[in-house]
Amino acid sequence: MAIPRAAKTQRRTRIQEEKEEQILEAALDVFSVSGFRGSTIDQIAEVAGMSKPNLLYYFRTKEAMHRALIDRVLFTWLEPLRAFNAQGNPESEIRGYIRRKLEMARDFPRESRLFANEVLQGAPHIEDELKGPLKELVDEKAAVIRAWAKAGKIVKCDPYHLIFSIWSTTQHYADFDVQVRAVLGQGQSGEGRFEDAARFLEQLFVDGLSVRPNQPAS
Amino acid sequence: MAIPRAAKTQRRTRIQEEKEEQILEAALDVFSVSGFRGSTIDQIAEVAGMSKPNLLYYFRTKEAMHRALIDRVLFTWLEPLRAFNAQGNPESEIRGYIRRKLEMARDFPRESRLFANEVLQGAPHIEDELKGPLKELVDEKAAVIRAWAKAGKIVKCDPYHLIFSIWSTTQHYADFDVQVRAVLGQGQSGEGRFEDAARFLEQLFVDGLSVRPNQPAS
DNA sequence: TGTAATGTTTACCAGTCGGTCAAATTATCC
DNA sequence: GGATAATTTGACCGACTGGTAAACATTACA
The missing domain is CATH 1.10.357.10 (Tetracycline Repressor, domain 2)
Structure with missing residues (x-):
């Protein structure tokens, strides 16, 4: 099993850092054009070049992605x-x-x-x-x-x-x-x-x- | 039958004028907040106080509604x-x-x-x-x-x-x-x-x- | 008042939405 | 190299999306 999603692990993996970076970059692309409601996880996943479930492994929800992006x-x-x-x-x-x-x-x-x-x-x-x-x-x-x-x-x-x-x-x-x-x-x-x-x-x-x-x- | 949708009839009915007005008013409410992609016909229908198919009787598509609104x-x-x-x-x-x-x-x-x-x-x-x-x-x-x-x-x-x-x-x-x-x-x-x-x-x-x-x- | 045109509704459809799950794959560390 | 944890994937779910079909109701008008 696993599922120590980003939040739970005390130390962040190299992969985690890279992928989260990649995702937020793609999320910025998409959210900045279509707004929160108008954007879809699928779009972001495509831009980020990864599968939707993989993306949701790093950010549990669309909201969480948006939140993280805003904060950063x-x-x-x-x-x-x-x-x-x-x-x-x-x-x-x-x-x-x-x-x-x-x-x-x-x-x-x-x-x-x-x-x-x-x-x-x-x-x-x-x-x-x-x-x-x-x-x-x-x-x-x-x-x-x-x-x-x-x-x-x-x-x-x-x-x-x-x-x-x-x-x-x-x-x-x-x-x-x-x-x-x-x-x-x-x-x-x-x-x-x-x-x-x-x-x-x-x-x-x-x-x-x-x-x-x-x-x-x- | 019927379906001479707004466009086809030469003269517009009283009802047509009223309803189209009502719809565009509601559409303005919704589109102005959520943008085109983020808005749904259901939302507009609810604000306008009519059923979705009824709304689509006056404007064939979501795009047509948006178009009409912009033009006006x-x-x-x-x-x-x-x-x-x-x-x-x-x-x-x-x-x-x-x-x-x-x-x-x-x-x-x-x-x-x-x-x-x-x-x-x-x-x-x-x-x-x-x-x-x-x-x-x-x-x-x-x-x-x-x-x-x-x-x-x-x-x-x-x-x-x-x-x-x-x-x-x-x-x-x-x-x-x-x-x-x-x-x-x-x-x-x-x-x-x-x-x-x-x-x-x-x-x-x-x-x-x-x-x-x-x-x-x- | 009847009837044809106009207007409205219910039921429905295929595609997309956000999100889950378990299985498969890969990285990490002893 | 093998156990263990981290990562990735495909298959899937119920809710919602834009839009349709056809039956039903209402209006306008002779």
Whole structure:
């Protein structure tokens, strides 16, 4: 017999590590496109190149796979916000945050879509994470931004909505990639679009759109 | 016999109109939450309060229902962009566009999520609409914005990315509603959040975030 | 009021879904 | 090399999926 499924064994086998890695990689592929309900274990098994029962040997249920995937990805996903530094220069911190978020949208679009799918569908599996760790982190950084505004280092604005706007504008390029490509057309939908986006967003967040005749030349 | 399904009859019955309306309403409820793959005809039938075969009497397939829903909603959805007026004042046109998009996110969140789900999952059913009508409309309005910038009425920026940023920031409040609520917490997640968002976005798009000592007092 | 067209329901189908089981295979370690 | 534990597989299950067939009920209209 056997069935000391991953959880029960104290030490994880080489095979266990490899296969779990393989499965989560495939799961990311599938879940990020079709969401939890729209994805099937068979699809994931096929992408992972193993049989369904074999996959279920490592993760007892579809939910467990999804859970493990979310847990693994969430930490990385919040890294850019965590790196947001209270001691730094406000403008360059915000600029840096936008840049890092945009890089993640470019380099990890599947991770972005995984969360987008989940949140869009009502976040039935990650509500706790949103209300707990995420909220706490945002609260902390919002306080920093508010302090900057109070000290006159930055314009007075709602820090929460500022963070939302950075999330939405940057993640848009991962989550709505097909739309962005469709609208930009053949010519501009290459990788250069991320540099264009970075340039635009920097301009937007720093100076806005209106022409200001009195602005000192830089 | 019978089965002159909706399509075949030249004139639509009162019952047909009512029932199709009822079905599409239910379909919007379901598709906007679970996406196409994740939704089932049974769910829609239950929400619509009718039996599955009855529902399939009006729409032959799940795809047909989705198609009809998309077609009906797309026109409305693009209305704010269509209303964007080349002859108007640039700043107030952009401001107005943001406001109208935000109102739509508030008043028609299901419609927003329907498209978000679809695009997020690779837009398998609306690719033609994106590359056709949508792209044309955006191209047209982008040209207007570019002309404004050239005339010095607005700061020089990439008009496409400007439009993307307006889409993303406003639709965020519909698509990621649960996340917004979770982060804002009990206190601020009431309807007032839309007014806060409007205030912030107006500020962002007009003036950006940096403090400008030379700006003339208004 | 009768009847033909329209609308609704029950019963059903084949394929897919998440998941189980026991047997077979492979790795590990003495 | 052999015992033991870990891994993999094929066959299978009941529930659900999108969709159909035909009987039944209702409506519209002459």
